[in-house]
Amino acid sequence: CTYCGIHNPSCVVRCNAPNCKKWFCNARGHTSASHIVNHLVRAKHKEVSLHRDSPLGETLLECYNCGCRNVFLLGFIPARNESVVVLLCREPCLSVNGLKDMNWDLNQWLPLIDDRCFLPWLVKVPTEQEQLRVRQISSQQINKIEELWKTSPKATLEDLEKPGVDDEPQPVALRYEDAYQYQNIFGPLVKLEADYDKMMKESQSKDGLSVRWDIGLNKKRTAYFLFPKDDNELRLVPGDELRLRYPGDSGHPSWQCVGHVVKLAASEEVVLELRSNANVPTDVTSGYSVDFVWKSTSFDRMQSAMKTFAVDDTSVSGYIYHRLLGHDVEEQTIRVSLPRRISAPGLPELNHSQLNAVRSMLQKPLSLIQGPPGTGKTVTSAAIVYQLAKQGQGQVVVAAPSNVAVDQLAEKIAATGLKVVRLCAKSREAVVSPVEHLTLHYQVKHLDTLDRHELHKLQQLKDEQGELSSGDEKKYKALKRQMEREIMVNADVICCTCVGAGDPRLANFRFRQVLIDESTQAT
Numbered sequence: 001c002t003y004c005g006i007h008n009p010s011c012v013v014r015c016n017a018p019n020c021k022k023w024f025c026n027a028r029g030h031t032s033a034s035h036i037v038n039h040l041v042r043a044k045h046k047e048v049s050l051h052r053d054s055p056l057g058e059t060l061l062e063c064y065n066c067g068c069r070n071v072f073l074l075g076f077i078p079a080r081n082e083s084v085v086v087l088l089c090r091e092p093c094l095s096v097n098g099l100k101d102m103n104w105d106l107n108q109w110l111p112l113i114d115d116r117c118f119l120p121w122l123v124k125v126p127t128e129q130e131q132l133r134v135r136q137i138s139s140q141q142i143n144k145i146e147e148l149w150k151t152s153p154k155a156t157l158e159d160l161e162k163p164g165v166d167d168e169p170q171p172v173a174l175r176y177e178d179a180y181q182y183q184n185i186f187g188p189l190v191k192l193e194a195d196y197d198k199m200m201k202e203s204q205s206k207d208g209l210s211v212r213w214d215i216g217l218n219k220k221r222t223a224y225f226l227f228p229k230d231d232n233e234l235r236l237v238p239g240d241e242l243r244l245r246y247p248g249d250s251g252h253p254s255w256q257c258v259g260h261v262v263k264l265a266a267s268e269e270v271v272l273e274l275r276s277n278a279n280v281p282t283d284v285t286s287g288y289s290v291d292f293v294w295k296s297t298s299f300d301r302m303q304s305a306m307k308t309f310a311v312d313d314t315s316v317s318g319y320i321y322h323r324l325l326g327h328d329v330e331e332q333t334i335r336v337s338l339p340r341r342i343s344a345p346g347l348p349e350l351n352h353s354q355l356n357a358v359r360s361m362l363q364k365p366l367s368l369i370q371g372p373p374g375t376g377k378t379v380t381s382a383a384i385v386y387q388l389a390k391q392g393q394g395q396v397v398v399a400a401p402s403n404v405a406v407d408q409l410a411e412k413i414a415a416t417g418l419k420v421v422r423l424c425a426k427s428r429e430a431v432v433s434p435v436e437h438l439t440l441h442y443q444v445k446h447l448d449t450l451d452r453h454e455l456h457k458l459q460q461l462k463d464e465q466g467e468l469s470s471g472d473e474k475k476y477k478a479l480k481r482q483m484e485r486e487i488m489v490n491a492d493v494i495c496c497t498c499v500g501a502g503d504p505r506l507a508n509f510r511f512r513q514v515l516i517d518e519s520t521q522a523t
Contacts (some may be wrong), residue, residue: 001025003035003142003157005134009053010124015039016047016060016069019153023051026123027131031139033116036123038139042146046070050123061112063089075111076119077104087112151199175326179310182325186306194299201292209290211244213282216262218430221274221282223259227290228268236261239403239428241293242272252281258293262430273430297425301502319365333363336391344386346415347379354380362387368519381517382412388513389418389492397511398495401522403428409517410435410495421488423496423503438495440505444483455479481505498522 001012006025013036014023020043024036031038040046047069052058062069068089075094076085086104088094094109112119141160148155169188176182211225223244227236240261248254257280263271274280308315309324322329342358343350350358357380361367371377381398388396398413400406406422411434414420422438424431429441436442444455458476462468468476484505488494496503498516516522 001027001035001134003039003135003137003145004029004131006126006130008124008126008130009051010055011126011130012036012054013048013050013118013123015043015045016049017043017045020045020149025126026118026120027126028117029131029137031137031142034118034125035137036118037113037116038142039146040071042142043149046072054123056122061087063087063093065089065093068093071112071118075109077106077108077110079104173326177325179306179321179325183306183310187303190299190302190306194296197299198294198296201294205289205291207289208286209288210286211288212285213280216273216430219277221277221280222262223272223274223288224269225272225288225290226268227270236264236270238262238264238431239425241295241427242270243291243293244272244274245289245291246281246284246287247289249284249287252284253279255279255281260427260430263432298499301499305502317365323366332365334365336362338362339387339390342383342387344383344416346417347382347386347412348376350380350383351376354383358384358387362391378408378412378517381409381515382416385409385413385493385515386416386418388515393512395491395509395511396493396513396515397501397506397509398493398515398517399498399501400517400519401498402518403497405518406495406497406500407433407435410438413493413495414438418492419490420493420495421491423488423494423500423505425497425500425503440484440487443487444480447483447487449483451479451483455483 001007001024002022003024004027006012006027008025011025011027012023013026014021015036022039024034024039026034026036028034033041036048040048047061048071049060050056050058060069061071061074063074064086065088068074070089073089073091074087075090076087078085088109090109090111094106097106110119112122117125135157137157141157144160145155145157148159152159169192170185172185172189176185206227209225209227211223214222214224216222238261241258242261243256243258245256246252246254257274257276259272259274261270262273265271309321316324319329319332338359342355354376357367357369361369361384369377369380371380385396385398398406398409400409403424410420410422414435420438421440421443422433422435423440424433429439433439445452455476458468458472458479461472462476488505488509494506494509494511496506
């Protein structure tokens with residue numbers, strides 16, 4: 001057993017994940033589950049085989065009917081009159097009666113894993129004597145070695161003793177001396193998260209994909225292919241960048257191009273819009289590879305925001321600075337004449353507790369509004385933004401950690417009649433959005449000015465040729481920047497994700513009023 005060292009062949013099983021192949025025993029030791037179950041759960045693996053010297057021989061555990069090897073779905077049924085059993089998975093074979101013609105009683109089905117251990121007739125539990133003679137391993141050590149295996153699969157428990165391996169980052173606190181201490185604690189955590197994200201994304205290459213080609217309305221090449229989901233945490237989302245590669249053959253040179261995901265179909269089909277139409281091997285449909293392109297933008301912006309918080313005294317007010325660092329400061333109230341009507345036009349009437357939330361918020365520099373799902377937080381947020389915009393204190397920035405949440409809010413706020421601009425990441429501009437008409441790139445395209453026609457001509461040229469001459473490119477960028485700025489300056493409300501608030505296009509804007517939805521999900 002890789003955890004504790006037990007070496008009785010009838011007590012151990014092998015994890016069959018391609019990059020694992022380690023052995024684990026069916027003893028709990030000092031943990032709540034057996035070592036093999038602990039490993040399968042933590043590593044998100046699910047296929048195992050028995051030892052060749054075990055009573056049942058070298059058996060790969062799989063469903064007799066469909067070949068499913070997920071041990072968390074497998075169970076067994078004893079035969080009515082013999083000492084044999086059949087393994088059957090819970091979904092779909094048990095539920096659709098995969099053994100119609102046999103003399104098996106499906107009501108006898110029992111799972112192979114019970115109370116977080118394999119059944120002892122399948123994998124024996126080591127005796128107490130055996131368990132006392134081997135290495136005693138704690139849950140904490142198991143967590144650490146499993147983390148280490150993600151980056152170095154051959155690591156051993158001895159490697160945990162090496163200096164530097166176990167350097168725990170400083171834990172977050174409820175109170176910080178100053179913004180520098182805050183930055184010194186959160187900075188390394190953001191870096192750890194970035195490193196992990198990069199490792200996860202870059203390990204996700206897929207080979208041997210078949211592609212079908214098409215051309216989008218904007219004359220850009222699009223590739224359609226199936227991207228099978230692994231069981232890890234990584235989800236593809238629209239806007240992700242992928243690199244599509246073809247190794248080349250006798251009739252084609254090798255080729256690669258970066259594109260971004262514009263759509264994900266329910267069938268796991270991915271639609272990738274390529275950046276360039278040059279030399280795309282559209283007559284080849286198979287043998288492609290796909291890699292993730294990791295972008296550090298989000299993490300760079302988090303680090304830069306913490307630096308600004310520490311260095312720039314004017315980034316937030318003194319009161320908010322001390323409150324965010326957990327200091328004891330005297331409560332402040334803002335002198336404001338409360339409007340007679342708190343509910344906003346175009347939105348449902350607010351109930352008593354929602355009205356209280358809006359009133360209280362308008363009188364405090366910092367408020368946290370909590371409410372279970374379905375209590376109308378989004379409508380309340382939209383009413384708050386409406387009231388803030390009407391106070392004449394300048395523009396309101398509305399942020400949330402996810403694009404979906406930002407879109408929902410933007411839609412509700414626009415219903416009140418305020419001028420809303422939804423600022424998207426450039427990589428998401430081709431992604432279909434429910435608030436398309438509010439997005440900055442849409443408004444730039446449809447702004448009716450002389451500049452727009454000039455920009456439109458250049459855009460057409462760019463789409464057709466793939467690139468512009470350097471003079472035209474300069475002109476194109478300057479025109480686009482100028483129009484974007486014009487639209488944003490005239491908006492009452494700018495909506496973006498929390499990371500999107502660090503967009504360079506907002507660099508020269510100062511906001512005195514900020515609303516963050518789902519803020520506790522944006523640690």
